[in-house]
Amino acid sequence: MQGAVEQAQNHLNYLFFPLNSTEPVMSLDRTDVEKIAHLARLGINGQDIPEYAQTLSNIFALVEQMNEVDTHNIIPMAHPLDAVQRLREDCVTETNQRELFQSIAPKTEAGVYLVPQVIE
Amino acid sequence: MHTKSLSELSTALHNGDITSVALTQHYLDRIKQYNGELNAYITICEESALAQATDADTQFKAGTAGPLTGIPLAHKDIFCTQGVRTSCGSKMLDNFIAPYNATVVEKLNTAGMVLLGKTNMDEFAMGSSNETSFYGAVSNPWDTDRVPGGSSGGSAAAVAAQLAPIATGTDTGGSIRQPAALCNLTGLKPTYGRISRYGMIAFASSLDQAGPMARSAEDAAMLMQAMAGFDERDSTSVDHPVPDYTTDLNTPLDGLTIGLPTEYFDAGLDPAVNDTIQAAIKQYETLGATIKEISLPNTKLAVPTYYVVAPAECSTNLSRMDGVRFGHRCEDPVDLEDLYTRSRGEGFGEEVKRRIMTGTYALSAGYYDAYYLKAQQCRRLIRDDFVAAFKQVDVIMGPTSPTTAFKAGEKTDDPVAMYLADIYTISTNLAGLPGMSIPAGFVDGLPVGLQIIGNYFDEARLLNVAHRYQQVTDWHQQAPDAFAG
Structure with a gap:
């Protein structure tokens, strides 16, 4: 039980306080890469971590060239033509195609998608 | 046929x-x-x-x-x-x-x-x-x-x-x-x-x-x-x-007024590719176009901005690949976390993983303003450059790529070098503008592309500008000999 609580707390820490510092960093280390991979639910090989740390650091060094320009008071651009979300009539337009969609699923049973047991 | x-x-x-x-x-x-x-x-x-x-x-x-x-x-x-x-x-x-x-x-x-x-x-x-x-x-x-x-x-x-x-x-x-x-x-x-x-x-x-x-x-x-x-x-x-x-x-x-951005003819451009592009532009002058030098001062922001926006959006979009409803699923997952992590770890290749991680980091708590928000602000600056330019010119021209085709394996070890291959094309995506590449000649037997960028929804004009050039040149009709038969 104790283990489960700790695990949950660690999980929340990952979600809300993912990294030690909130200042942009140029150099990522092993711990950063492990935390990012966890946030992304991405399995990576331990021996590849130093290379990821290096290439991600290089990418962020490139990215931080953005800071050479002052963007104070510039409105962020969400859509090149400043389009807004369209609304439509609230009516049914799609038919149920569960069997078709589930025919390509890795594992199904009785019309539901199967995953490993989550709640005991 | x-x-x-x-x-x-x-x-x-x-x-x-x-x-x-x-x-x-x-x-x-x-x-x-x-x-x-x-x-x-x-x-x-x-x-x-x-x-x-x-x-x-x-x-x-x-x-x-x-x-x-x-x-x-x-x-x-x-x-x-x-x-x-x-x-x-x-x-x-x-x-x-x-x-x-x-x-x-x-x-x-x-x-x-x-x-x-x-x-x-x-x-x-x-x-x-x-x-x-x-x-x-x-x-x-x-x-x-x-x-x-x-x-x-x-x-x-x-x-x-x-x-x-x-x-x-x-x-x-x-x-x-x-x-x-x-x-x-x-x-x-x-x-x-x-x-x-x-x-x-x-x-x-x-x-x-x-x-x-x-x-x-x-x-x-x-x-x-x-x-x-x-x-x-x-x-x-x-x-x-x-x-x-x-x-x-x-x-x-x-x-027709053609704008040539000084930033697209920088030190990174292969001199022989540049010569080919200049010859194509001369050809446009003989077709009746006027050439005007312009500046897109925020061009330098394009690659850094892109490598926030694209990975951030890809990390979000690819979260749907979770091994549950479709796609690859790992063997015998012990729990849901294991199912996600291993399915994704096995299913994605190195570059995709790199971009998902770049995007995940850029969007993680505390970093949104420094990366995604900053990138969206830079995007507006890039777009505003084009909006100002299109008040003076009808189309913008330059090289599509800084070099001709490179050797296989040459840039696979250095993602950042690979990213710079798109240095002239990325801005138009960030600005949402239409762009074309057309054949403009060869350097050492390898094709060179001329890029033509237009104003919003000006695809018909881009096609017209490209077609007129193709009426007086035959670069586009060349085909590789090894596959001609």
Whole structure:
């Protein structure tokens, strides 16, 4: 039980306080890469971590060239033509195609998608 | 047969000089002969292609055929094709048989076109050399030791080697224009929202656009006509009238003002590529255009901005690949976390993982303002540069790519060097503008692409500007000798 609580707390820490510092960093280390991979639910090989740390650091060094320009008071651009979300009539337009969609699923049973047991 | 343009093929089909079945079989034979060397196609749809061709021939007899009826094409394997594997170049979707058609696929089916197969691509369209595909690298038909560009490298190689008369591609940071340049094709990335993204597997949703990859501007115009238009199934589709892209192709260029951004002729540009581009611009002057030097001062921000926006959006979009409803699932997962982590770890290749991690980091708590928000602000600065420029000029020209096709393996160890291959094409995606690449000559036997950027929804003008050049030059008619037979 104790283990489960700790695990949950660690999980929340990952979600809300993912990294030690909130200042942009140029150099990522092993711990950063492990935390990012966890946030992304991405399995990576331990021996590849130093290379990821290096290439991600290089990418962020490139990215931080953005800071050479002052963007104070510039409105962020969400859509090149400043389009807004369209609304439509609230009516049914799609038919149920569960069997078709589930025919390509890795594992199904009785019309539901199967995953490993989550709640005991 | 394979040297004919789309309009020549259309005329021949309508006149009954050839049948669609014979034409389709001819291309299928060429694919069998040459695909082993190029690896341009991932999936070949022989049976369904011949069935579609048979239907097309019935339409000619019934008099219901349109301009594209019976003409074969290839789709980049990013477009969902009902009943046909749609892999996006990834192990993750190696077993994914799309349950529906992308709007682009549906429209071209309705136009009567025949699907030869699905073309190879960088995994989830992330790459500039077509070396990140799960199905292996694609070779450039002009020199098989070199890359065809990416991410639409399979479509580019297929059309350049005449294994398809035309193909579709998608462009998030240059993925239509850069391979078009490296393979001597005419490629068009339309205005963001011009062509539906429905059923086109999303990489970076605010940047992705589909477009034609062709052997001439006239061919590209014909396909563009059938691809463009509003689609209520794509929430970012723009409801703007679709002009006739073929009527203005021949409009003279007298009075056209071409802007040359000083930033696009920087130290990173190969001098021989520069000479080729300058010669093309001289040609435009003889066609009646006026040249004006302009500045797009925030060009330097394009690559850094792109490598926040694109990975951030890709990390979000690719979260749907979780091994639950479709795609790859790992063996015997012990719990849900293990299912997600191992399925994704096994299903994605290195470059995709790198970009997911870049995006995840950029979007993680505490970093949003420093990265994504900052990038969206930089995007506006980049767009504003273009808006100001288009008050002075009609189109902007420059190189598509800083070099000709590079050797396979040359940049695979250095992602940042690979990212810089798109330095001239990325800005137009960030700004949402249409851009083209057209053949402009050769350096040491390798093609050079001239980029033409237009104002929003000015695709007809881009096609016109490209077509007039192709009336007085024959670069676009050159085909690689090794695949000519």
